[in-house]
Amino acid sequence: MAESRKLNILGIESSCDETSVAILSDDEVKINFISSQHFHRTYGGVVPELSSRAHLQIVKPLVESALKSANINLSEIDLITATAGPGLIGALLVGLTFAKGLCYSLNKPFIAVNHIEGHIFSGFLMESKPEFPMLVLVVSGGHTLLLYIENELKIFLLGTTVDDAAGEAFDKVSKLLGFGYPGGPQIEINAAKGDQNSIKFPVADLKDQYNFSFSGLKTAVLRYVQKNYSNGNIPNFDLQNISASFQKALVDALIQKTYLALNNFKVKSLSLVGGVAANKNLRDEFNNLADKYKIPCVIPSLSFCGDNAAMIALRGYQLYQTGIRDNLRVKPYASIPENHFLRMKTG
Numbered sequence: 001m002a003e004s005r006k007l008n009i010l011g012i013e014s015s016c017d018e019t020s021v022a023i024l025s026d027d028e029v030k031i032n033f034i035s036s037q038h039f040h041r042t043y044g045g046v047v048p049e050l051s052s053r054a055h056l057q058i059v060k061p062l063v064e065s066a067l068k069s070a071n072i073n074l075s076e077i078d079l080i081t082a083t084a085g086p087g088l089i090g091a092l093l094v095g096l097t098f099a100k101g102l103c104y105s106l107n108k109p110f111i112a113v114n115h116i117e118g119h120i121f122s123g124f125l126m127e128s129k130p131e132f133p134m135l136v137l138v139v140s141g142g143h144t145l146l147l148y149i150e151n152e153l154k155i156f157l158l159g160t161t162v163d164d165a166a167g168e169a170f171d172k173v174s175k176l177l178g179f180g181y182p183g184g185p186q187i188e189i190n191a192a193k194g195d196q197n198s199i200k201f202p203v204a205d206l207k208d209q210y211n212f213s214f215s216g217l218k219t220a221v222l223r224y225v226q227k228n229y230s231n232g233n234i235p236n237f238d239l240q241n242i243s244a245s246f247q248k249a250l251v252d253a254l255i256q257k258t259y260l261a262l263n264n265f266k267v268k269s270l271s272l273v274g275g276v277a278a279n280k281n282l283r284d285e286f287n288n289l290a291d292k293y294k295i296p297c298v299i300p301s302l303s304f305c306g307d308n309a310a311m312i313a314l315r316g317y318q319l320y321q322t323g324i325r326d327n328l329r330v331k332p333y334a335s336i337p338e339n340h341f342l343r344m345k346t347g
C-alpha cells in the first residue's frame, strides 16, 4: 500500500518578544527560525509597543527565508498555524493576522494555537515522544502549570501559581540583584559558582496541594539583600550564593509538587517544558525524579524550551489530525480563557 503523503505545516509564533517561523513535515521539524528582540534588555522588560513593531518588520522576511531554507513554496504548504494567545495583544495580532492573510489568499486550512498548549506538547518535537497519560510541568515567564494529559484533547489542570510564575520569579530576583532581563540564564550562571545551601529561603507550601506560590520567595530574597547590603553593594560571592540558594528553593518547590502528583496519578511519562525548562538544575532534578518512578522523562532540547514556532506548528498538526479547523475570525487573547483546561478533582 502506498504511504500517504506527509503534510507540510507552517507555524508562526509572535506572542511576546520572539518572532518565530517553523516548517514541519508531519511532526518532523524542518525549520525553526527564532528571531529574539534583544533590545528590550535596555528597558529591563518587554515593551509591548516596541515588540509589535519589531514583529511587523521581521515576520514576512522570516517566513520567506524559512520557505527558502526548506526548499518549498507556499503552494506546497498544507496547513497554516499561528499563536492566538495568551500573550501581548499587539504582538499576537501581527503573527495571527499574517497567517490568516496567507490562509485567505491561498485558501489553506488554518489552526489558531494556544501558546501554552504549544509548550505542553513540545516534548513531541523530540525523537523519543512522551506517552499518554503524561504529567507535564509548564514553567515559563508567564505561567506555572502542573497538568495531567490523558490524550491530545483531554488536558486536566492540577495546579497553577497563585502569584508569580517561575520564570517571573527568576526575572524579578535577577532585576533585584542587578543582573537584568531575562533573568533565568543570568541567575543560572551565577548560581553555578555559589553555594546553594548557604542561605535558607522559604517557599510557601499551599493547602491547595498542587498550587505554587513564589512571591514570598522573591520577598525573602529582597529582605535578605536589604538587611545585609543596605548600601546596595552586594559582593560577587554573595550574588552567587543568593542566586544558588534562590534557584534551589524554587527548583525544590517545583519538584515537591511534581513528586506529589506522581504519587497520586499513574502516568506513563513525565515532561518538563517552557522557558525555565532550559535550567540545568531543574532538568537534572526532573530526570532524577522520573528515574525514581522508572518512567521516561521528556524535556525538549533548548531551542524548543523557549518560545518557538515549531511547538505551535506541532500543536496545530495534532489538532488538525483530530479534524479540528478554525475559521479566520479568530481573535487574539491576552490570557488563558477561564475553564480552558479541564479540572480534575484532586481531593
Ligand code: KG4
Binding pocket: 016, 139, 140, 141, 142, 143, 166, 167, 168, 170, 171, 182, 183, 184, 185, 188, 274, 275, 276, 277, 278, 279, 280, 305, 306, 307
Ligand atoms: O517560555 P518562555 O520563553 O516565554 C514565555 O512564554 O513566558 O519563558 C521565558 C522565561 C523567562 O522568565 C526566562 O527568565 C526564563 O524563561 N528562562 C530561564 C532560563 N532560560 C530562560 N529560567 C531559568 N533558567 C534558565 N536557564
Ligand code: ZN
Binding pocket: 115, 119, 140, 141, 274, 275, 306, 307
Ligand atoms: Zn512561552
